[in-house]
Amino acid sequence: MAVNDWKAYLCPVRNLIFLWAWIISISAAAGDYQLFEEHGKVGLKDASGAVVLPASFDALGWSDGHFSLIGQITGYRQHNxxxxxxxxxxxxxPAIYESMTSPGGDRVxxxxxxxxxxxxxxxxxLQGKVTVPFVYDGIRFYGLRAVVMVKEGTQYNYGLTDLNDKTILPTRYANIEPIGSLRYAVRNFENxxxxxxxxxxxxxxxxxxRxxxxxxxxxxxxxxWKQGAINRNGELVIPAIYRELSIVDAKTVRVRKADQWALRNAAFEVVKHVEADQLEFxxxxxxxxxxxxxxxxxDDSLNWRWPLSFDEIGTIQNNMAVVRHQGKYGLQRLNHTSVLPTRYDSLVVEGRFVRVKEKFEGKQVWNLYDxxxxxxxxxxxxxxxxxxxxxxxxKHNRHWGAxxxxxxxxxxxxxxxxxxxYSPWVLVKFRNQYGIITEDDQWGIxxxxxxxxxxxxSYLLECKDTQQILKTFDGSIIYFTENPVxxxxxxLREKLPNGKEKDVTFSGLPVPAPPTLPPPKTQTASFRESEGFIGVKRDGKFGFVDRRGRLRIANRYDxxxxxxxxxxxxxxxxxWGFINTADQIVVQPNFEQVDDFMDGTTRVAVRGKWGIVNSTGQVLLPLRYDSLHRLPTGHWLVAENNRFGLADHRGNIxxxxxxEQLQVMSDHAVRVEQHGxxxxxxxxxxxxxxxxxxAFEFQRGRQLYLTLEKTSWNILELK
Structure with a gap:
């Protein structure tokens, strides 16, 4: 920094230090005085009780309600x-001002x-000289600078001046706030x-x-969505490149970059990546x-289709989605053009129609769009x-229609x-009475x-006094009762006084009870045909018959x-065991649970533990696993103590x-999860x-992998 630059920098700093020291001294001096009141008027006494200002004022101090002295000067109020x-x-x-406040220093x-x-x-x-003209709708002091406001319509425009109204920033910003003593945060109207x-x-x-x-x-x-850090001088200490930043102390911060989602090819090379907190397909x-x-x-190739413009995007239906932005709803096409702008307080899509609620002339109203x-x-x-x-x-003016x-x-x-x-009828309440109209607003009743x-x-139910009356729309009475229905x-189901129920048709007749058939002397249960055999049950035992009903395997099994x-x-x-078509036991009945044979093997269980046997009953995989599932590839998914492994179709581990998870992806590759x-x-x-x-997903149709790498926190030490 050049010498002249340092002088320019130090001059306002010296002035500011002197100003604050002076303010502290005069604030202390104000504590040596006390306001007093006589006959509804206010005056001022010193620490000894001597009257300094007589009680002839409506108020002393400042219009914000507090009293202080700037050197030997304060405000007074007379005649409002x-x-x-x-x-x-x-x-x-003279007392000519509507309000008067002391921000500190030598300005009021x-x-x-x-x-x-x-x-x-x-x-x-403090001599009463106007240093800033009366052209502003608000002024805030910050040290040797003033943030000034000008109202245009309903909008306030902010600017920055020195204490003598020299323009530093013109009044064309949405807001200005101090950052420490040497920097200001200026917000434009694009937020x-x-x-x-x-x-x-x-x-x-x-x-x-923000x-x-x-x-x-x-x-x-x-x-x-990125974060960085500044110091109290408004200097950029850490550039905004991190997803999250946490301040530990003045010299230490914790940082984390954004999570990375990537599409990878068969060689596992990154084809495309995006940074995201969440990705939902x-x-x-x-x-x-x-x-x-x-x-x-x-899109499915991780190319941007819609920018990060919304607070919420609903389910995609018919190439459209409901969106929410700053509490308002709209409807967007997938090509990012607007069907309905995001200005509605409520928006409901029903097929080809959209019901919306918005504020119009201070009132909430509903409209119908396609x-x-x-x-x-x-x-x-x-x-x-x-x-x-x-x-x-x-509903309109507290009354309903359609x-x-x-x-x-x-x-x-x-x-x-x-x-x-109930098309074509509508039951209505009209002037506290009940009636029925048609869908074209004609009275039926x-x-x-x-x-x-x-x-x-075709029918309606009228509750008249204690009677329930079933009627047609031309007034014909079909059935009536004093019992609840x-x-x-x-x-209709009628509740009788004895607690029983009676069902009545809409013709007014009792619903006939279904006929009761006597049970057969010998119960026979049959099964569907499989490989020419049909299972049957006779007299509590099971066997098999062929398609013609001839007994092929005697009924001797439980x-x-x-x-x-x-x-x-x-x-x-x-x-449980297994027999062949000649009724010969090929796998001895030693098991509590079994499954069907496929490719010469099946799974069996004893005391909740599963294994694999072949068609001769030979144990290929010991009965020690909590579960076994045959996969479409022919492999076996084996589970033990909530952990998963893989066996081939012959039971070899x-x-x-x-x-924690295991998924066969191909003849040679398996997707696994371990420790999350x-x-x-x-x-x-x-x-x-x-x-x-x-996260890891294999997109088989495109032979691509989708991966997620969550980032971890790191420590940055600042110089």
Whole structure:
């Protein structure tokens, strides 16, 4: 830094140190004085009780309610206006200001009526001289700088000046806040922040989204989803390249980069990668990608389709998705064009129609759109309910009606409520009475005091006094009772006084009871045919017959299964074995559970432990495993103590059960999980892909791998 630059830097710092020392001294002096009141007026006494200012003022101090002295000067109020006075009882200014506050230092912020309706703010010095003209709608002091505000319409524009109204930054920003004593955070109307010096020199561009509170003289800055850090001087200490940053102390921070999702080819080389907190694939192959609470979309090759513009993206249906941004909902096509903009408080897609709620002229209203974005209803409603197959129930001015899918009001909004719909009838409540109308708003049954209920399109139930009356719509009575009834699709169920139930058809006749058939003397159970044999049960024992019903294997077994590959499981004395088609026992009944044979092997269990035997009963895999499952590849997935391994189709162990997950990917590769990490090993247990990934998916159709590597925290020591 050049000598002249150091002088320019040190000069305002010396002034600031002197100013703060002076403020501390005068604040202490204010404690030597005490306000007192006489006859509704306020005065000032010194520490000895001597009157310094007589009790002739409405208030002393400042318009924000507190009292202090700037040297020998304070504010006073008379006739609802403020002015400056010293302790020599000399009025420095007349009482002409609407408000007067002391930000510290030798300036006072005052407001003045520039017309009968508008007050403007400015500054005066301790001699009453105007140093900042009355052109602002707000002023905040920070050391030797003032943040000033100008209102245009409903929007405030912020700028930065010195204490003599020399412009440092023009009034065209959304906000300005100090960062320490030498830097300011300036926010533009695109909601981005830049840092500038007290001379107005830009330290950064408008790339910062948020600045956290200072901790140990450091503050985390956020740029998009990345984080860095600045010091109290607004200097960039750590560039914004990290997903997360945690301040330990003034010299130490913890940092973590973003998690990495990657597509890899058959050689496991990275084809494409993205940084994401979360990746959720949809049915169309695209994925919702989440970073720092914002959501976008990538395709199945991890190419960006939607930027990180939304807080939420719903399920993709018909090449569209409901989106949410800053609490508002919209509807987007997959090509990232808008069907409906994100301005609605509620949005519901139902087939080809969209019901939306928004605020209009201070009132919440509902409208109906189609999925092309065309509004269907000419007028808005207080409520639009779900489509019931015939119409949308709507509410307007506290009364209910209905619109069709074109948005036409087919039932006028004159009803207390729409209670029930059974096309073509609608049960309504009208002026606290019950009636039935058609879907084109014609009375079928005029309003009456008795409760009505639609049974179906042909019948209704009327509750008249204590009677339940089943009627047709032309008024014909079918059935009546004083007992409670429940409506079922094809009948009424009446609760009798003795507690029994009686079912009545809609013709008014009792529902006939089903006929009771006497049990056969000999019960026979039969099974489906398998390899020409059909299992049968006679007199409690099982055997087999052929297609013509001829007995092939006598009924002498406690239970049986189907024939597969010429063998069927049979149970004798509570144990299972296998017989062949000649009724010869080929596997002795020694097992508590068995499965069907396939490729010459099956699984068997004793006391909950599983193994594998061949067609002669030879044990190929010992009965020691908690579970065994034959995979489509012919391999066996073996489990022991919640760990998985792999055996070949003959029961030879290829991979000992030591993994939390195991999936056969090909004839030579197996996807495994160990200690929460994924990788690929060969059928011989040799490493193909290191077990280091936090997620791992093989896309067989494209011969690609999708991997996730979560990053860990690291320590950065600052110089």
């Amino acid at each position: 206006r403020w002015g400056l006075i010293n302790l020599k009882k000399e009025l420095i200014t 912020i005052v407001s003045k009526a520039v017309n009968p309706y508008i007050n403007k703010f400015g500054c005066i010095d 981005k922040i830049a840092l500038c010096s007290e001379t107005g020199a830009w330290v950064t561009g408008f790339t910062i989204d 600045i956290d509170a200072f901790q140990s003289d450091l503050a985390v800055i956020h740029e998009d 949809a049915a169309n192959g695209w994925a919702r990608i989440t970073l720092d609470g914002r959501v976008g979309m990538v 999925t092309v974005g065309t509004r269907r209803n000419p007028k808005s409603y207080d409520m639009i309910g779900p489509f019931n197959g015939s119409f949308f129930p709507v 619109i069709d899918y074109r948005g036409r009001e087919i039932i006028a909004c004159v009803y207390d409520s729409l209670l029930q719909h 005029h309003p009456q005091s008795h409760t009505l209920q639609l049974v179906n399109a 429940t409506i079922f699709p094809d009948f 239970s049986i299964g189907e024939f597969h590959h010429g063998m069927a499981p049979v149970q004798l004395l509570g144990k 290829l991979i000992e059960p030591r993994f 990490k994924f990788g690929v090993i060969s059928h011989d247990g040799l490493s193909i892909v290191p077990i280091q990934y936090d």
